[in-house]
Amino acid sequence: MLCGQSCATTPFYPSEQDLDQSRRINFDPKLYARLQALAKHPTHGTPDEVAVFDYIYGVLHCPAYRATYAEFLKIDFPRIPWPVTPDEFWDVSTKGTQLRKLHLMDPATIGPTPYPFKGEGNAVVDKLRFEDGPDGNKIWINATQYFDAAPAVSWTFYIGGYQPAQKWLKDRKGRALTLDDVKHYRNILKILAETDRIMKMITMTLEAA
Known part of the structure; x- marks a missing residue:
């Protein structure tokens, strides 16, 4: 089963005019609660919005997902599969975390760029x-x-x-x-190589489209 289209987890930040100044998660409450329940793990616990975002990010980079739903992805918004087990959720989420940090060009995540x-x-x-x-x-x-x-x-x-x-x-x-250009380009080379490596490690149990 696939969760619905409203899968963004970027938080809403209030404007100065808003009476409610609290930060709110931009995620359907029922879908979010169900995903948290499915992903609850004895070691990792219950995922927060960042872990859920990274799960979604990992799913969207999963080669099997991209191949299985290739035609669907061309005509509609991405639909995110429910994790089959908590272990699957956290495995995909962890790899999604690595990809997110790479794509945000986090220096510690990129590491050495040995392309002189x-x-x-x-x-x-x-x-x-x-x-x-x-x-x-x-x-x-x-x-x-x-x-x-x-x-x-x-x-x-x-x-x-x-x-x-x-x-x-x-x-x-x-x-x-x-x-700076040379340094930036070396980072690009490392990010692309690491993206390819991590993507190949993301596996999921998928239903037929």
């Missing part, structure tokens, strides 16, 4: 190419400069209809990369 920018030149983005060679993968931004040891999966990874690692550089064609 090498070569002599002016760092101007010109002709891009990905080279899979015996000395490791390279993303060339011009004839003499490149990001070394770049994960192939990051270069080809799709989000929606585009490939972020390629589009980010193409959008800067003709511009010189700054030190």
